[in-house]
Amino acid sequence: MHKGIYTIKSNIKIAADVYEMVLSGDTSAITMPGQFINILLPEKYLRRPISICDWSEDTITIVYKVVGGGTAQMATMPVGTELDCLVGLGTGFDTKKSETSALLLGGGVGTPPMYGLAKALLREGKEVTVLLGFNSKDDVFYQEKFEALGAKVVVATADGSFGTRGFVTDILPENKDVFYYTCGPIPMLKAIYKALGTKGQISLEERMGCGFGACMGCSMQTKVGNKRVCKEGPVFDADILLWE
Amino acid sequence: MLTTTLCGVELKNPIIPASGTFGYGYEFHELYDINILGSLSFKGTTAEPRFGNPTPRIAETPSGMLNSVGLQNPGIEKVIGEELPKLRDCFHGPIMANISGFSLEEYASSCEKIDGEEGVAWIEVNISCPNVHDGGMAFGATPEKAAAVTKAVRAVTKKPIIMKLSPNVTDIASIAKACEAEGADGVSLINTLLGMRISLKTKKPIMANRMGGLSGSCVFPVALRMVWQVYEAVNIPIVGMGGVTTAEDVVEMMLAGATAVEVGAANLVDPFACKKMIEDLPSVMKTYGIDKLSDCIGGAHHG
Numbered sequence: 215m216h217k218g219i220y221t222i223k224s225n226i227k228i229a230a231d232v233y234e235m236v237l238s239g240d241t242s243a244i245t246m247p248g249q250f251i252n253i254l255l256p257e258k259y260l261r262r263p264i265s266i267c268d269w270s271e272d273t274i275t276i277v278y279k280v281v282g283g284g285t286a287q288m289a290t291m292p293v294g295t296e297l298d299c300l301v302g303l304g305t306g307f308d309t310k311k312s313e314t315s316a317l318l319l320g321g322g323v324g325t326p327p328m329y330g331l332a333k334a335l336l337r338e339g340k341e342v343t344v345l346l347g348f349n350s351k352d353d354v355f356y357q358e359k360f361e362a363l364g365a366k367v368v369v370a371t372a373d374g375s376f377g378t379r380g381f382v383t384d385i386l387p388e389n390k391d392v393f394y395y396t397c398g399p400i401p402m403l404k405a406i407y408k409a410l411g412t413k414g415q416i417s418l419e420e421r422m423g424c425g426f427g428a429c430m431g432c433s434m435q436t437k438v439g440n441k442r443v444c445k446e447g448p449v450f451d452a453d454i455l456l457w458e
Numbered sequence: 459m460l461t462t463t464l465c466g467v468e469l470k471n472p473i474i475p476a477s478g479t480f481g482y483g484y485e486f487h488e489l490y491d492i493n494i495l496g497s498l499s500f501k502g503t504t505a506e507p508r509f510g511n512p513t514p515r516i517a518e519t520p521s522g523m524l525n526s527v528g529l530q531n532p533g534i535e536k537v538i539g540e541e542l543p544k545l546r547d548c549f550h551g552p553i554m555a556n557i558s559g560f561s562l563e564e565y566a567s568s569c570e571k572i573d574g575e576e577g578v579a580w581i582e583v584n585i586s587c588p589n590v591h592d593g594g595m596a597f598g599a600t601p602e603k604a605a606a607v608t609k610a611v612r613a614v615t616k617k618p619i620i621m622k623l624s625p626n627v628t629d630i631a632s633i634a635k636a637c638e639a640e641g642a643d644g645v646s647l648i649n650t651l652l653g654m655r656i657s658l659k660t661k662k663p664i665m666a667n668r669m670g671g672l673s674g675s676c677v678f679p680v681a682l683r684m685v686w687q688v689y690e691a692v693n694i695p696i697v698g699m700g701g702v703t704t705a706e707d708v709v710e711m712m713l714a715g716a717t718a719v720e721v722g723a724a725n726l727v728d729p730f731a732c733k734k735m736i737e738d739l740p741s742v743m744k745t746y747g748i749d750k751l752s753d754c755i756g757g758a759h760h761g
Contacts, residue, residue, distance in 0.1 A: 215489065217730060254727070259674055260518045261727065300729070421514040421664075423525060424726035428481055430501075430530045431516035433509065440509055440530065 215302055215426055216243035222295045223273065225288075229348075229355040231280045232323065233289050234267070237297065241269045247330035248306025248397070248417055248449045251276065252425035254298040255284050261300065262288070263425050263444070265397070265417070267326035268333065274301065277326035277355070303425050307331045307415055307449050312393035315341035318365075319382045319406055321398020322348060325356055327417060331395055332365050342366070343392075347382035347402060351375035383409050395449075404457060412453035418443050460739055462496070462752045464695055464718045465618035465643040467552050467579045469496035471739065472708060472751065473732050476699050476722035477502050477556035477582065477622075478527065482541040486725075487548040490733050499554040499720060500537070500545065502584050503572075505564045507533035511589060512666040517655040522674025522701070523723055524653050526667035528589040529558055534568045542575060552579030554620070558587055559597075562610040570614040581617050582697075583607060586624030586649035588671045595649075598624040601636035608640035618643035620697060623688075625677075626652050630684050631691035638692045645688060646697035646720065648681045673723040677701040682714050689715025689756050703731070705738035709746065713758040 220239035228234045237251075244266060251274060252261035262284045268275040280286050291297075309316075309331070316335050320328040325346055335342050342365040348354045349372045360367045368385045369377030378385050382398075383405045394410050396403060397417035407416065420443040423429035427445030434441050436454040441447060460471035475486075477499040486492050510530035517524040532541065534557075545553065555578045559565035569581055585598035585607050597603045604621065611619055621637040623630055625648035634645045650671025655664045663669075681700020688696055698716025702708060703724045711719045724731040739751065748754060 215729075217728070258518065259520070259522055259723075259727065260516075421516045423516045423523060424479075424729070426729060427485055428479055428729070429516070429525065429726050430478070430510065430527045431525055432513065433527075433530055434513070435509055 215300055216240050217298070217300050219296050220274065220299045222291055222293050222297065224293060225291055228277070230352040232277060232353070232355055233280070234275060234277045235288065237274045237276070237299070238272055239274070239299070239301070241272060241274055241301065243302025244269050244274070245302060246306035246308070247334050248327045249302055249304050250425070250448065252300040252303055253288070255287050258284050260423065261425060263303070263422050265327040266330060268330045277323065279323040300425060304444055304448050305446055307395050307417070309334050309338055311415060312340060315343070315392055317387065317392045317394040318342060318344045319394060319396040319398070320344070320346050321382060321402040322353065324396070324398030324417070327397050328395070329356060329359065332360055332363055336364055343387060344368070345370070345382045345385050347398065348376070349373065381405065386410070407452055407455070407457050414452045415449050416452050416455065417449045418447055459743070459749070460751050462718055464697065465580060465620070467618070469552065469718060471496045471736050472712065472716070472718040473736050474499055474554060474697065474718055474720045475725055475732055476720035477584065479722045479725040482537070483545045484548050486729060489729050492549050493551060494736055495551065495732055496718060497552050497554050497579065498549065499556045499582050500541070501531050502529050502556045502558045502587065503531050503534050503537045503568065504529055504558050504560070505534055505568050507531065507536065514665055515667060515670065517664040517670065519653070519655065519672060519674070520676060522672055522676035523726070524655060524665065524670035524672050525650070526589045526665045526670035528667065529587055534571050538571060538575060542577070546577050553577045554580045554582050556582045556584055556622070558584040560590070562606060565607050566610040566614050569611040573615040573617055578617065580620050580644070581611065581615060582620045582622050582646055583611055584622045584649070586622050588624070588626060588650055588652045588669070589667060595624050595626060598633065599627060601632050604633045605636040605640045608637045608642045612641040620644040620646050622649055623647040624649050625680060625684055625700070631687045634688040634692045638694050642694060644695040644697060645692065646699060647688060648677070648684050648700040651677055651680065673701065675701045675703045678703070678707060682711060685711060685714040685716050686758070689759060705735045705742040708735055708739065709742060709748065709754055712751065712754040713756070715756040715759065717755055
């Protein structure tokens with residue numbers, strides 16, 4: 215974990231209520247895709263945890279949806295704004311868990327961490343298939359960016375206004391014996407778990423106090439004891455979840 | 459310059475991370491050398507392991523937060539066997555053991571177990587957790603019950619006992635006095651204030667347990683007032699806490715009557731909060747013409 219001041223380099227709308235923000239600063243604490251940052255906002259007591267979409271030596275890209283007062287504040291922040299962030303929090307996706315190919319499933323704003331993961335997996339020479347689920351055409355983002363990386367991308371929208379009509383579980387490949395990684399709303403994650411089983415890693419969300427393991431606010435019971443979503447997670451092996 | 463003496467034990471400074479906001483310490487040691495701290499009060503420990511309440515158990519408030527964690531901890535045996543040795547490996551100062559319970563017997567049994575532990579300088583007895591039923595705060599709700607817990611733990615340990623009091627009472631001073639009368643060596647206050655939030659989107663309480671304890675800078679004036687009232691009522695030392703966020707808050711809390719100061723929610727927003735307060739104290743003291751910090755204790759009451 216690194217605590218530092220990060221400067222907004224860009225902050226643009228990329229879909230309905232969805233923004234992409236690039237921050238510049240120290241990224242040395244980021245060790246794996248699927249980790250998150252925790253941002254202190256003016257007038258807000260608790261920090262806002264946001265997953266890391268992508269990172270370089272000196273930039274962090276996050277993609278966030280305006281869901282409340284904090285994210286609404288973020289959406290109006292101009293380039294040059296300085297933010298106090300805790301960076302490199304949590305345990306992310308383990309790329310070593312998959313063999314020669316991997317199936318990535320992102321739902322809505324669960325999509326961003328899939329981007330950094332796809333990049334890492336492709337760098338390891340793996341074949342990457344990305345399934346993205348959104349509510350509607352206006353919500354779709356990052357499809358081209360995944361394609362530009364060299365991943366195979368299939369999109370589903372609930373209302374059928376873009377790609378296949380339905381959910382990500384409606385566009386699953388025939389070969390289901392491939393290691394999967396996913397992040398998205400809980401009903402989607404549970405449907406994927408049901409369809410694909412325990413050979414995967416799932417990124418979860420919970421209301422957090424600190425985001426670095428101190429307050430026990432986001433604890434969860436698993437087959438192997440209590441885990442903190444912010445510390446041992448947010449990414450968990452599917453086989454430890456009590457979802458049967 | 460920064461030293462203070464709590465129940466006969468000297469602290470290099472009055473800053474103590476509060477129970478439940480600092481785990482068992484060692485995880486913060488990865489961030490900075492926690493030996494700069496005066497002490498630390500470890501995560502509230504019960505006889506049996508507890509997961510605590512269902513999630514969500516955190517909600518934000520203006521200038522503060524609510525939690526309904528409900529004493530998640532691995533249980534006294536594992537704390538003594540695993541957590542405390544890990545803490546002692548990285549922290550060599552005096553440790554404050556925080557003990558909770560659901561019956562007089564449980565309080566006594568846990569305190570007896572921790573009594574022989576090396577490094578534990580004080581036992582902070584939590585009779586004020588607002589997030590558990592049939593225990594916790596119920597014991598801190600009346601002078602009679604607080605006295606009964608104090609008596610039960612006094613019988614099993616020679617270590618200094620610090621009773622941690624609830625602000626969710628009509629007259630906190632009478633409860634402090636009852637603890638003092640049964641042999642408490644000190645009191646610490648305040649635990650969190652019972653509160654709640656409702657989501658306008660779902661029209662339901664945000665937290666699964668519905669209510670939770672309010673902490674953060676918003677509670678500071680309430681905590682300060684209660685430390686003031688208790689200082690007027692008892693002759694044993696007070697550990698002041700509740701919304702302490704800056705070195706200035708530390709001095710203010712001591713002026714109200716605190717011998718040492720616990721820092722809670724501030725650690726969750728800034729993991730370096732205690733370190734910063736310790737570093738800032740000398741310049742704050744210089745600004746306000748304070749040579750020796752312990753001279754401030756209760757200073758606002760005199761003259």
